[in-house]
Amino acid sequence: MKFAIVNDTTLRCMITEQEMDELGFELEDIISDTERAQDFLHLILEDAEEETGFRMGERATVSMEATMLPGKGLSLLIYDGSPTATTVKEKIRRFHDAILDYAKLNEEFDLEQTVSKKEQDGFLKLIGDKVMIGFPSLNLLIEYCRNVLEDGICSTAYKLDDEYYLVIKAEFTSEQYRHIGGLALEFGQNLESGRNVIAYLEEHGEVLIEKDAIARLQSL
Incomplete structure (x- = not known):
C-alpha cells in the first residue's frame, strides 16, 4: 500500500x-x-x-x-x-x-x-481531454511548468482561495499522461480529471493566465 x-x-x-x-x-x-x-x-x-x-x-x-x-x-x-x-x-x-x-x-x-493497450486507451477515453492539477503555492506551479516537456498544450492557470490550479487540455497519449501525472505527484498536491470539479474551478476560480499558461510560466 x-x-x-x-x-x-x-x-x-x-x-x-x-x-x-x-x-x-x-x-x-x-x-x-x-x-x-x-x-x-x-x-x-x-x-x-x-x-x-x-x-x-x-x-x-x-x-x-x-x-x-x-x-x-x-x-x-x-x-x-x-x-x-x-x-x-x-x-x-x-x-x-x-x-x-x-x-x-x-x-x-x-x-x-x-x-493492455486496450485498457490504456479505454482509460484515456474515460478521463476525457482535460485534467486539473492543484498546487499549494505559485512557485510550485511555476516549477511544474518548467519541467513539462510537452509543447503547444492548451493550458490555463487559475487561483481559488489560497491555492493555484492548472487546467490542461489535450488528446492525451498514455506516455503524455504518465509524464504529466508523474510531475503532478512531484510538484503538485492533486490531479483531477472529473468534469464536475473542473467545471467548478472554471466557474469560481480567478483566471491568472487564460492561454498558453505552461509556456508563459516556463519563461519566468
Whole structure:
C-alpha cells in the first residue's frame, strides 16, 4: 500500500488487488456498506498512522470513496465527512475521480506489465481531454511548468482561495499522461480529471493566465 496525506482530514491510499488478497479482503467487501468494509477501513487507518503518522480526529465521521484503476488496483480517498470539516477546497478534493493515481501506480507497482493497450486507451477515453492539477503555492506551479516537456498544450492557470490550479487540455497519449501525472505527484498536491470539479474551478476560480499558461510560466 502507498499512502499520501492530502490534508489534516483527508488521506489517499493506493492498493493493488494482490495486497487486498493478502489482507483477506475482496473488492466486494471494500465497496459494500457492511462490517467487512468497516474492518478494512480501520485496518487501513491503523497502517496509515503507523507509516505516516496520519490520525483521524476522534469526532470525525469517516467516509471512504473507492475508484477502480487499470490493472485492478484501487485508489481510496478517506476523509472526514462531517459538515464542519467541509470547505470549498475539500469539496474539490473529495471528487473521487482519483484515477490520477494511475501514473503513480504504474511507477510504484509496475502495472505497465498488466495493463493492455486496450485498457490504456479505454482509460484515456474515460478521463476525457482535460485534467486539473492543484498546487499549494505559485512557485510550485511555476516549477511544474518548467519541467513539462510537452509543447503547444492548451493550458490555463487559475487561483481559488489560497491555492493555484492548472487546467490542461489535450488528446492525451498514455506516455503524455504518465509524464504529466508523474510531475503532478512531484510538484503538485492533486490531479483531477472529473468534469464536475473542473467545471467548478472554471466557474469560481480567478483566471491568472487564460492561454498558453505552461509556456508563459516556463519563461519566468
